[in-house]
Amino acid sequence: MGRWEPDAVGRLRAAALDLFVERGYEGTTVADIAERAGLTARTFFRHFADKREVLFQGSDRLQLAMVDAVLALPAQASVRDAVAAALRAAAGFFGDIRAFARRRRDVIAASAELRERELIKLASLSAALADALAARGVAALDARLAAESATLVFRVAFERWLEPDETRGFGAIADELLQRLGALHRAPRAA
Amino acid sequence: MGRWEPDAVGRLRAAALDLFVERGYEGTTVADIAERAGLTARTFFRHFADKREVLFQGSDRLQLAMVDAVLALPAQASVRDAVAAALRAAAGFFGDIRAFARRRRDVIAASAELRERELIKLASLSAALADALAARGVAALDARLAAESATLVFRVAFERWLEPDETRGFGAIADELLQRLGALHRAPRAA
Numbered sequence: 001m002g003r004w005e006p007d008a009v010g011r012l013r014a015a016a017l018d019l020f021v022e023r024g025y026e027g028t029t030v031a032d033i034a035e036r037a038g039l040t041a042r043t044f045f046r047h048f049a050d051k052r053e054v055l056f057q058g059s060d061r062l063q064l065a066m067v068d069a070v071l072a073l074p075a076q077a078s079v080r081d082a083v084a085a086a087l088r089a090a091a092g093f094f095g096d097i098r099a100f101a102r103r104r105r106d107v108i109a110a111s112a113e114l115r116e117r118e119l120i121k122l123a124s125l126s127a128a129l130a131d132a133l134a135a136r137g138v139a140a141l142d143a144r145l146a147a148e149s150a151t152l153v154f155r156v157a158f159e160r161w162l163e164p165d166e167t168r169g170f171g172a173i174a175d176e177l178l179q180r181l182g183a184l185h186r187a188p189r190a191a
Numbered sequence: 192m193g194r195w196e197p198d199a200v201g202r203l204r205a206a207a208l209d210l211f212v213e214r215g216y217e218g219t220t221v222a223d224i225a226e227r228a229g230l231t232a233r234t235f236f237r238h239f240a241d242k243r244e245v246l247f248q249g250s251d252r253l254q255l256a257m258v259d260a261v262l263a264l265p266a267q268a269s270v271r272d273a274v275a276a277a278l279r280a281a282a283g284f285f286g287d288i289r290a291f292a293r294r295r296r297d298v299i300a301a302s303a304e305l306r307e308r309e310l311i312k313l314a315s316l317s318a319a320l321a322d323a324l325a326a327r328g329v330a331a332l333d334a335r336l337a338a339e340s341a342t343l344v345f346r347v348a349f350e351r352w353l354e355p356d357e358t359r360g361f362g363a364i365a366d367e368l369l370q371r372l373g374a375l376h377r378a379p380r381a382a
Contacts, residue, residue, distance in 0.1 A: 079375050116307055145372050148343045156335060181336050184270050185376035 009047050011037040016054040017100065020107040025051075025114060055104055056117065058093065063125050065089045066150075070132040079138055083150040084178060086129055090154060091171030094161065102162050126151040153177045200238050202228040207245040208291065211298040216242075216305060246295055247308065249284065254316050256280045257341075261323040270329055274341040275369060277320055281345060282362030285352065293353050317342040344368045 015036035019028040030051055034041045048054055069089035070082045077085075094101070108114040126147045133143035157174040160166055166173070206227035210219040221242055225232045239245055260280035261273045268276075285292070299305040317338045324334035348365040351357055357364070 112307065116303065116310075119307075119310055141368070142371055142375060144347060145343075145368060146375050148347065149340075149372065149375065152336075152339045152343055156339065177332070177336060180333055181340065182376040184333060184337050184340065185373040 008037075008039055008043055012039065012044055012047060013054055013100070016051065017103050017107065020055075021103060025107055025111045052114070052117065055107065055114065056121065059121050062090060062093050063121075063128050065092065066125065067128050067132045070129060071135065073136075075136075079133065079142060079146045080182070082133060082136070082138075083146055083153070084175075086150050087153060087157070087174040087178065088171060091169060091174060094158075094170035098162065101158075105162055122151055122155060125154070149181065153181060199228075199230055199234055203230065203235055203238060204245055204291070207242065208294050208298065211246075212294060216298055216302045243305070243308065246298065246305065247312065250312050253281060253284050254312075254319050256284065257316065258319050258323045261320060262326065264327075266327075270324065270333060270337045271373070273324060273327070273329075274337055274344070275366075277341050278344060278348070278365040278369065279362060282360060282365060285349075285361035289353065292349075296353050313342055313346060316345070340372065344372060 012033060016028070016033045019032055019036055023032075028051065030041050030044050033051065033054070034044045037044075048057065066086040066089045069085040073082055073085055108118055129147035129150050130140075130143045133146055134140055138146065153174055157170060157177050160173050160177075161168075161170045203224060207219070207224045210223055210227055214223075219242065221232050221235050224242065224245070225235045228235075239248065257277040257280045260276040264273055264276055299309055320338035320341055321331075321334045324337055325331055329337065344365055348361060348368050351364050351368075352359075352361045
């Protein structure tokens with residue numbers, strides 16, 4: 001970061017979100033964002049590859065942290081432990097960004113391009129978690145199902161975390177959902 | 192169907208698939224499809240709303256059948272029974288269409304528009320199943336998680352059903368996946 005641009009990233013991010021809400025994602029240019037933030041386009045490109053990165057920056061690190069959490073578990077940990085560990089690692093990323101994440105959600109919901117991008121990120125997360133589980137010796141199909149379960153809980157917990165009346169942290173919500181999911185699958189079958 | 196157009200639907204579907212593979216989905220018009228099938232565009236539109244419907248026709252009935260299966264269960268059936276029943280109902284739709292479904296999969300994989308359409312159909316299925324479970328008195332969050340589980344198994348089973356070496360029916364595959372998913376979530380946690 002240049003020394004005359006204190007918190008350039010934060011200012012660019014806030015300006016971008018404001019403009020995406022006001023004019024729509026497609027109707028906003030990098031030049032608009034830089035101008036609103038009182039910075040230059042050159043500064044923008046020092047921090048983001050393009051305007052989409054304002055919304056998706058950090059998702060690679062998030063995925064890496066979740067994968068690392070799976071790989072770092074002791075050998076005797078179960079697949080279920082691995083799913084829980086991945087979700088706990090995600091919780092570390094969702095501290096004080098709830099207000100940003102709520103506005104981000106609304107911007108993404110309004111754009112087909114961004115919705116597809118979000119779905120691709122989730123598919124990538126699921127594939128990476130399945131690879132990590134397979135690297136621990138879990139059979140491919142079980143690894144896939146566990147990774148899809150983790151991604152399912154991640155997705156529903158993230159949605160819930162952003163609801164207006166929700167005050168719990170992401171970790172507590174994900175924990176509850178994982179417990180509930182387990183209880184549903186443990187229930188005896190009548191049929 | 193007109194009396195001079197025996198199996199118009201089958202001919203239009205085969206022609207459309209051939210053309211989607213040859214020229215790409217975006218590069219194929221309804222006129223092309225009708226011509227290849229030896230029929231008129233008017234006949235095409237008697238059977239399909241547009242060219243996309245060639246690929247997605249039947250998905251509404253599939254969703255309805257899965258929802259009906261959930262609603263038809265006796266009151267004492269568990270949420271897990273409901274998930275299993277929905278998947279069994281789906282199996283009834285996937286009899287002798289495996290060759291068509293494999294080509295359809297490849298066409299969809301090659302088009303961003305079709306990939307998004309497929310994801311929207313899956314989201315719609317999940318929402319409808321959650322509504323059906325809620326109508327049975329299942330708590331909203333559990334209904335959501337169970338519906339997402341059913342959709343997860345549906346999606347992975349469908350993929351697996353289309354693999355080159357796979358000979359089992361959709362129902363047997365979905366059954367196995369549901370068992371495995373249950374086992375993963377029943378496993379004791381070491382942590």
